[in-house]
Amino acid sequence: GDSVTQMEGPVTLSEEAFLTINCTYTATGYPSLFWYVQYPGEGLQLLLKATKADDKGSNKGFEATYRKETTSFHLEKGSVQVSDSAVYFCALSEDYGQNFVFGPGTRLSVLP
């Protein structure tokens, strides 16, 4: 079946550092790919998405590119802020948003 693997956390960075959170996936078809973020005490929020190979999703300074050849969707941000501290989930959907398969999440802590 489909699956998503993420780098283990927690990840601790200083403010303004560069962030990469790795995500790789296994899927039978051609899924859409997503990053969700969960801030403390809040529900999951869609951060960005990409629906086909070579698409780049971006939002709030975060970016991720759908790499079919490496089955990856790594999340990057050039300069993190304390407010980016949260848990980040990589996810895929074979039928665009009806059924998600989530990764285990990566906790990010950004220190001032």
Place this chain on the structure above:
Amino acid sequence: DTGVSQDPRHKITKRGQNVTFRCDPISEHNRLYWYRQTLGQGPEFLTYFQNEAQLEKSRLLSDRFSAERPKGSFSTLEIQRTEQGDSAMYLCASSLTGLDNEQFFGPGTRLTVL
């Protein structure tokens, strides 16, 4: 409407008791989803509704679990004869029908079974 709401936010119960959770979706959303999230894991799909019809159920949803959405608005998730393994965060999400429609998640109900 400020988003998806869930009630209660926390529930502690003893093994063998029944519990019921409620989810109120965003008002114009006709799809409603339930997920379960255990510590250190991502959410796992349980079931979803389109309006009042339950269209899909995961194999994770044992016979002790039942979900309803009687009028196509709010939904309830009931767990009968709770077990310690049911301890988890139960998430609800809603969306519009059709492709490219984002799921909006509620804050979740954290269940602890003693």
